Amino acid sequence: MSLQFMTYAVVGSSFALYIGIAFWSRARNTGDFYIAGRSVSPLANGMATAADWMSAASFISMAGLIAFLGYDGSVYLMGWTGGYVLLALLLAPYLRKFGKFTVPEFIAERYYSKTARIVAVICLIFISFTYVAGQMRGVGIVFSRFLEVDVTVGLLVGMGVVFIYAVLGGMKGITYTQVAQYCVLIFAYTVPAIFIAIQITDNPIPQLAFGSEITGTGTALLDKLDDIVTSLGFHEYTSGTKSKIDVFCITMALMVGTAGLPHVIVRFFTVPRVRDARISAGYALLFIAILYTTAPAVGSMARYNLINTIQPGPVGAVDGNLEYEARPEWFRTWQRTGLVQFEDKNGDGRVQYYNDANPDFADRAAEYGWRGNELTVDRDIMVLANPEIAGLPNWVIALVAAGGIAAALSTAAGLLLVISAAVSHDLIKGIFVPNISEEHELLAGRIAAGLAIVVAGYLGFDPPGWVAQVVAFAFGLAAASLFPVILLGIFFKRVNKYGAIAGMLTGLLFTYGYIEYFKGLFLKWAGSPWGDNVAAHWLFGISPEGIGVIGMCLNFAVAIAVSYLTPPPPERIQRMVDDLRVPRNFDEGKL
Amino acid sequence: MHQDKRTAYWRANLRLVAFCLGIWFVCSYGFGVLFVEQLNSIRVGGFRLGFWFAQQGSIYVFVLLIFFYAWRMNRIDRQYDVHED
Numbered sequence: 020m021s022l023q024f025m026t027y028a029v030v031g032s033s034f035a036l037y038i039g040i041a042f043w044s045r046a047r048n049t050g051d052f053y054i055a056g057r058s059v060s061p062l063a064n065g066m067a068t069a070a071d072w073m074s075a076a077s078f079i080s081m082a083g084l085i086a087f088l089g090y091d092g093s094v095y096l097m098g099w100t101g102g103y104v105l106l107a108l109l110l111a112p113y114l115r116k117f118g119k120f121t122v123p124e125f126i127a128e129r130y131y132s133k134t135a136r137i138v139a140v141i142c143l144i145f146i147s148f149t150y151v152a153g154q155m156r157g158v159g160i161v162f163s164r165f166l167e168v169d170v171t172v173g174l175l176v177g178m179g180v181v182f183i184y185a186v187l188g189g190m191k192g193i194t195y196t197q198v199a200q201y202c203v204l205i206f207a208y209t210v211p212a213i214f215i216a217i218q219i220t221d222n223p224i225p226q227l228a229f230g231s232e233i234t235g236t237g238t239a240l241l242d243k244l245d246d247i248v249t250s251l252g253f254h255e256y257t258s259g260t261k262s263k264i265d266v267f268c269i270t271m272a273l274m275v276g277t278a279g280l281p282h283v284i285v286r287f288f289t290v291p292r293v294r295d296a297r298i299s300a301g302y303a304l305l306f307i308a309i310l311y312t313t314a315p316a317v318g319s320m321a322r323y324n325l326i327n328t329i330q331p332g333p334v335g336a337v338d339g340n341l342e343y344e345a346r347p348e349w350f351r352t353w354q355r356t357g358l359v360q361f362e363d364k365n366g367d368g369r370v371q372y373y374n375d376a377n378p379d380f381a382d383r384a385a386e387y388g389w390r391g392n393e394l395t396v397d398r399d400i401m402v403l404a405n406p407e408i409a410g411l412p413n414w415v416i417a418l419v420a421a422g423g424i425a426a427a428l429s430t431a432a433g434l435l436l437v438i439s440a441a442v443s444h445d446l447i448k449g450i451f452v453p454n455i456s457e458e459h460e461l462l463a464g465r466i467a468a469g470l471a472i473v474v475a476g477y478l479g480f481d482p483p484g485w486v487a488q489v490v491a492f493a494f495g496l497a498a499a500s501l502f503p504v505i506l507l508g509i510f511f512k513r514v515n516k517y518g519a520i521a522g523m524l525t526g527l528l529f530t531y532g533y534i535e536y537f538k539g540l541f542l543k544w545a546g547s548p549w550g551d552n553v554a555a556h557w558l559f560g561i562s563p564e565g566i567g568v569i570g571m572c573l574n575f576a577v578a579i580a581v582s583y584l585t586p587p588p589p590e591r592i593q594r595m596v597d598d599l600r601v602p603r604n605f606d607e608g609k610l
Numbered sequence: 611m612h613q614d615k616r617t618a619y620w621r622a623n624l625r626l627v628a629f630c631l632g633i634w635f636v637c638s639y640g641f642g643v644l645f646v647e648q649l650n651s652i653r654v655g656g657f658r659l660g661f662w663f664a665q666q667g668s669i670y671v672f673v674l675l676i677f678f679y680a681w682r683m684n685r686i687d688r689q690y691d692v693h694e695d
Contacts (some may be wrong), residue, residue: 090661104630301673308669
């Protein structure tokens with residue numbers, strides 16, 4: 020069977036499955052629509068959270084990023100998992116006890132303020148749209164590569180599928196679809212990894228394989244990798260180039276940002292009990308860890324495979340490099356997409372891949388007769404091309420396509436839902452039309468979800484130049500705005516509405532200002548006075564990716580200082596916080 | 611009223627959270643970032659230990675920590691009679 024037919028069959032049946040689940044789990048009331056009727060088992064919620072969390076970026080881009088960054092890629096591995104510890108210990112159980120529908124709703128009640136609610140909604144919508152645009156783009160790319168249809172057609176099909184199950188099923192439909200999507204994506208991710216691990220090291224467990232010896236050489240994979248990358252002028256794989264403070268701050272910003280992302284927090288509103296929220300975070304991270312501990316193995320093996328293909332002989336020997344005409348099939352396939360590019364700079368008919376930006380290596384390159392790096396590999400293809408590089412059967416390649424789409428769709432659906440809930444529940448019901456009937460609120464939620472899909476599709480179809488840059492902003496913003504006020508709301512009774520609003524605005528404006536200054540998100544024009552984005556100009560040597568940590572600290576400091584200068588929160592709020600802190604109130608009987 | 615018990619329960623929770631976050635910090639920021647070079651001089655199989663903590667070990671520790679916290683908290687809930695069902 021041809022690869023294309025196989026891919027259509029696998030992707031098509033995965034879609035049929037998602038839509039079938041959506042019909043089975045339609046939302047009947049606002050409780051179903053926002054929080055799945057609070058009836059999701061902790062295990063299922065853990066799986067759904069994992070699918071919700073692992074986006075096109077985790078599935079497609081992360082291993083490739085690590086392959087080229089080496090140790091520096093650890094910031095993503097630790098940053099995007101460690102946040103769950105904060106979530107499980109500091110936020111999830113208490114927010115579940117609070118027992119309402121949305122994150123801005125918590126902020127509104129705890130800080131007895133509609134202004135705080137509106138600020139929170141603005142943060143939420145900005146963070147979520149930034150994210151969702153990237154997901155829709157991911158769907159389009161996978162479609163165009165594997166199904167060989169136009170990116171636009173791919174996008175429309177993806178939008179259609181999300182529309183059916185998000186609008187119809189709300190949180191309930193999304194949750195059970197995400198469980199199925201998790202299974203598809205984790206299978207698609209680990210199967211090729213296992214095959215490649217066996218090919219390189221004879222060890223079928225990728226997590227152990229990248230610490231094993233390469234079959235028949237007696238040299239450990241990572242040692243060999245350090246050896247060959249340095250011999251080509253690259254930085255050693257197992258050590259880093261970023262400064263310690265920057266690695267520290269980026270990791271922290273990603274962790275705290277993870278814990279502050281509304282579409283992740285809201286997943287813990289769907290379980291029946293407080294204790295379920297705690298254990299569910301454990302399941303979620305366990306399911307996430309299966310992919311996140313495989314990713315660095317895939318990264319190192321992919322880098323090794325790539326270099327081994329390009330540089331089969333000794334570095335510097337005349338016949339040490341791959342002959343262009345003898346290049347393997349995957350090389351040709353990906354060249355057609357433009358994601359692998361070759362230019363024979365020294366005209367020897369062979370491919371040279373090395374670090375021509377390293378001045379210490381320039382002399383040696385000249386000695387070898389090399390005239391610059393000839394190969395450009397887009398790091399996003401590492402996971403998608405992996406099964407082809409390893410020569411795996413067509414069904415595995417088809418599965419990887421379905422997995423990439425599952426990862427993107429599940430995240431997009433979760434984000435669209437929090438956007439629609441923020442509009443229908445926080446803005447319409449909470450502020451503008453408090454007397455709206457439940458039926459109309461549900462309808463408003465569905466319309467908002469539909470509109471959000473159209474906007475997300477448009478952003479994915481024609482992403483403004485800033486989409487890629489604002490991802491760092493989404494995390495920085497979540498870390499600097501939402502996380503501190505939720506945390507203080509639970510752990511610090513004295514913090515009042517003035518402190519919370521001042522804190523959120525300080526964190527938001529500082530973080531936005533810093534990223535704007537260095538990256539020019541919205542306000543960059545030719546000759547603008549913004550600074551060059553280089554380490555020498557950064558505050559304390561912290562890059563814009565890590566600055567959310569400083570924003571967070573400012574938010575904490577301002578919120579506490581302002582609260583002590585203004586009257587304490589009313590008695591009923593202090594009692595509410597007391598009740599948040601215990602799973603079952605002392606005065607009540609057993610549930 | 612129940613204020614003493616409430617405070618004691620909350621203290622017990624905070625102690626547990628502080629203990630878990632201590633381990634969380636040491637295994638990721640400590641072993642994986644701040645002291646990574648020192649740990650890299652130790653080898654475990656084909657891994658340098660600091661690198662292993664940054665790309666593998668810290669994640670395993672995170673998973674175990676959440677399950678440990680959930681288990682201990684359930685016990686503390688019962689001890690102070692604030693458990694559900």
